[in-house]
């Protein structure tokens with residue numbers, strides 16, 4: 001008799017994480033790097049590098065980020081890269097797996113991709129996954145914390161912010177909204193704002209991310225934020241307190257508007273309950289003051305209550321794993 005391994009995967013634009021029924025948790029950056037030329041091929045000695053290793057060597061590689069803006073991009077490279085990422089993260093998490101064992105996987109993908117890319121994901125995983133369930137990310141988040149009653153999930157990721165209204169049944173399209181405004185958008189805003197004020201400083205996406213993740217905030221006050229940056233290689237300190245706040249507000253404003261819309265179009269008997277049960281997930285939930293900012297934006301509607309999830313990194317994959325282990329037969333796609 002063969003064993004069944006259950007895995008829950010959160011396939012995100014910037015990060016992919018996995019949780020398994022054997023208790024493993026792993027995460028990796030969602031990118032693949034292919035050697036640029038004959039020299040880099042010789043240097044790396046392999047056809048591709050994955051995740052952080054690819055990023056660390058990106059100067060010699062052509063980088064592919066397969067999930068741009070919440071869907072798998074429609075070229076062959078992107079599909080292939082998605083397959084490589086999934087195959088490797090599963091192999092790594094299940095290194096103790098026997099040949100005969102079966103793998104059942106629930107994969108959480110951005111809400112939009114769950115409508116558009118379902119077939120593609122099934123096709124690229126068929127030779128290493130035995131049964132698959134594709135779910136939208138915010139639903140996986142709700143599942144991880146057992147919140148199926150009136151709850152609004154706001155998953156602020158890299159490429160997209162996915163919002164989903166829960167009301168005790170499987171949510172339909174009217175309950176979901178996807179904004180292309182999330183972490184990457186904020187990085188872009190911060191970069192532009194810094195360059196506008198200090199045109200000659202040297203910035204890379206990594207520098208910006210580090211600054212944002214350490215100092216980003218949407219509260220009314222903050223300690224002065226002074227960061228070391230270089231200009232023609234010469235380092236000095238730059239005060240970016242206001243720049244950061246204004247950029248971060250450009251992220252939270254549209255998210256607050258989307259929340260107001262999903263609340264405002266809900267059954268009026270349950271609007272108050274929905275307003276008071278807002279769960280913020282995804283990497284963006286770590287932005288300082290975001291819960292308060294969302295609550296404040298609901299004041300004219302009678303107030304609200306927003307909380308961030310405990311484990312922003314794994315709640316999507318843990319939710320997917322839970323679904324994987326509980327889902328009755330008829331919901332699975334058979335491969």
Ligand SMILES: Nc1ncnc2c1ncn2[C@@H]1O[C@H](COP(=O)(O)OP(=O)(O)OP(=O)(O)O)[C@@H](O)[C@H]1O
Pocket residue numbers: 011012013014015016070110137155156157158159160161182183184209212213214216281282283284285286287288
């Ligand atoms: N402390 C922090 N403050 C602000 N943003 C943060 C923080 N930590 C991580 N992030 C941002 O969260 C984003 C990644 O979030 P997450 O890992 O949930 O995305 P994803 O699931 O890969 O993307 P998506 O859900 O769009 O597919 C990145 O833009 C990252 O910079």
Ligand SMILES: [Mg+2]
Pocket residue numbers: 010011012013137155156157158282316
């Ligand atoms: Mg995500």
